[in-house]
Amino acid sequence: MHPKILAIESSCDETSASVISNGKVLNNVIASQSVHHKYGGVVPELASRAHQKNIVHIVNEALRSSGINTEELDAIAFTKGPGLLGSLLVGVSFAKSMALALDIPLIEVNHMQAHVLSHFIEDPKPGFPFLCLTVSGGHTQIILVKEHLDFTVIGETQDDAVGEAFDKAAKIMGLPYPGGPMIDRLAKDGNPDAFVFPYTSMPSYNFSFSGIKTAFLYFIRDELAKNPSFIEERKNDISASIQKHLVKMLLEKLEKASFELNIKEIAIAGGVSANSGLRSALKVKGKQLGWNTFIPDFQYCTDNAAMVAMVAHYKYLNNIFTDLNASPLARMPIDAK
Ligand code: KG4
Numbered sequence: 001m002h003p004k005i006l007a008i009e010s011s012c013d014e015t016s017a018s019v020i021s022n023g024k025v026l027n028n029v030i031a032s033q034s035v036h037h038k039y040g041g042v043v044p045e046l047a048s049r050a051h052q053k054n055i056v057h058i059v060n061e062a063l064r065s066s067g068i069n070t071e072e073l074d075a076i077a078f079t080k081g082p083g084l085l086g087s088l089l090v091g092v093s094f095a096k097s098m099a100l101a102l103d104i105p106l107i108e109v110n111h112m113q114a115h116v117l118s119h120f121i122e123d124p125k126p127g128f129p130f131l132c133l134t135v136s137g138g139h140t141q142i143i144l145v146k147e148h149l150d151f152t153v154i155g156e157t158q159d160d161a162v163g164e165a166f167d168k169a170a171k172i173m174g175l176p177y178p179g180g181p182m183i184d185r186l187a188k189d190g191n192p193d194a195f196v197f198p199y200t201s202m203p204s205y206n207f208s209f210s211g212i213k214t215a216f217l218y219f220i221r222d223e224l225a226k227n228p229s230f231i232e233e234r235k236n237d238i239s240a241s242i243q244k245h246l247v248k249m250l251l252e253k254l255e256k257a258s259f260e261l262n263i264k265e266i267a268i269a270g271g272v273s274a275n276s277g278l279r280s281a282l283k284v285k286g287k288q289l290g291w292n293t294f295i296p297d298f299q300y301c302t303d304n305a306a307m308v309a310m311v312a313h314y315k316y317l318n319n320i321f322t323d324l325n326a327s328p329l330a331r332m333p334i335d336a337k
């Protein structure tokens, strides 16, 4: 079996298509939506319209550059969720229509499962079982991965995601959207020990980021009252300090899980895994604790269809297909079989 699959990702503000052949990703075509920048965040209505505008072009480009004809495809895959409903609808409708027209199977993919399997696009690949810290704009989870399609969420945020905390901190500082990458950039020239924030820790492997968001808001408010130019004068130090704090909160739980479950294959995935503070802190901790660490290439950290294609490949091999008549956007837990 050498399946050739076209995968579509449209869960948020990236329209992406990828073709995978026998487990090898041939391309990863992405159109990012700049329309949201002036609003300081993703506007769902505009996101779905932009997906509609981009999807035909992106799919055609993925097919053209793969050298694979539509008649050669064995299945069409799409991101079922989690994500913005209007955005997901564009992808699922397109994938369904294409599967119907070509009379080939349809494969639904959980977006967070796809982030984890981004580690199977290129070498080196983690061995099973491994722990994956999946950190994005909507999720913060520690996942125990026993097999390509066997996932157990062992810890997750009880309120906001860490990506939201990065974005919110940037917004409070008046930085343009998207805030996470801006904080990362400014932090490079800042002192991470300049400011210390209150540390709250949840029991078990769970996270909470709502407290630090509020603490950061009050910190900035109080400093601005003393010095109206505080942000302008110290933006590098503020960014480096909040980044260090958030990274510490993430790694504390990862270390606890690694120790208690005795697993030393450790991966990170999702948009926030592009953060250079997290990437370097993970490498340092990995060296200290004898971990094999896995950090995705930048193009596979943020949303992309290559990772969706990877899940689709394993689902195809396991004969897991989606009924064309099933409600396409019902809730899809990551550990669903
Ligand atoms: O995985 P992703 O592209 O979309 C979701 O599934 O949510 O993650 C987007 C999140 C945003 O919160 C964004 O600010 C954050 O990832 N992000 C970063 C960096 N690059 C993206 N956060 C910190 N540092 C970065 N370099």
Ligand code: ZN
Pocket: 111, 115, 136, 137, 270, 271, 302, 303
């Ligand atoms: Zn994502």
